[in-house]
Amino acid sequence: MSKETILVVEDEADLRLILRNNLQFVGYRVLETGDGDEAAGKILGERPDLVILDVMLPGRDGFEILRDVRGQGFRAPVIFLTARAEERDRIAGLEIGADDYVTKPFSVGELLARVKAILRRSGAAASASTDRRTFGELVIDLERYAVERDGQKTSLGFFEAEILRVLLETPGEAVSRARILDEVWGGDAFPTTRAVDNHILSLRKKIEPDPANPRHIQTAHRVGYRFVP
Numbered sequence: 001m002s003k004e005t006i007l008v009v010e011d012e013a014d015l016r017l018i019l020r021n022n023l024q025f026v027g028y029r030v031l032e033t034g035d036g037d038e039a040a041g042k043i044l045g046e047r048p049d050l051v052i053l054d055v056m057l058p059g060r061d062g063f064e065i066l067r068d069v070r071g072q073g074f075r076a077p078v079i080f081l082t083a084r085a086e087e088r089d090r091i092a093g094l095e096i097g098a099d100d101y102v103t104k105p106f107s108v109g110e111l112l113a114r115v116k117a118i119l120r121r122s123g124a125a126a127s128a129s130t131d132r133r134t135f136g137e138l139v140i141d142l143e144r145y146a147v148e149r150d151g152q153k154t155s156l157g158f159f160e161a162e163i164l165r166v167l168l169e170t171p172g173e174a175v176s177r178a179r180i181l182d183e184v185w186g187g188d189a190f191p192t193t194r195a196v197d198n199h200i201l202s203l204r205k206k207i208e209p210d211p212a213n214p215r216h217i218q219t220a221h222r223v224g225y226r227f228v229p
Ligand code: CA
Pocket: 010, 011, 012, 054, 055, 056, 057
């Protein structure tokens, strides 16, 4: 397996150096920038396998950067570095597609463990995602993060696609919200099961002919959801 590339976006030079040295030491290729205005261009240009993204930066902040690159189709995992309680609240409240967050000051060992776990997860997801499945009038293409209904194509968000992937593993069987959280977000207490419900709502709008009476993504009462082919 080739070396994975990690982009560190952090304006504190000392911290950036520590992160770079540690990530390189365990075998990753590391790119870095301390400039919020430069970060989005670097992410979209270099396509790293994972981004460690500080929230408070000179120029654009981490939230703006993430929203921008997700909007432009960047799917690789992103870990936020956050310093203050308000930032953590904003991360929890805004669902803008971060995969994890780490609070400063943090232990480098813990951050490395999270990087490794997230890359393992996204690698497994990528290798299992070469499928395109057809269910009557519905085509689900997880590789391209897209669905087609009656010939009309809609793109899926990162979390929508990952939730659908979990449901499709066991068609017809109920999958609990806790398991979806665990498989998609990795078992942290963040975010809450409400995030699952919100993504299911938006998935239904894209997949179901009548989202109020779902045919494919059904609610399993008191449990979670099931995909019915
Ligand atoms: Ca900072």
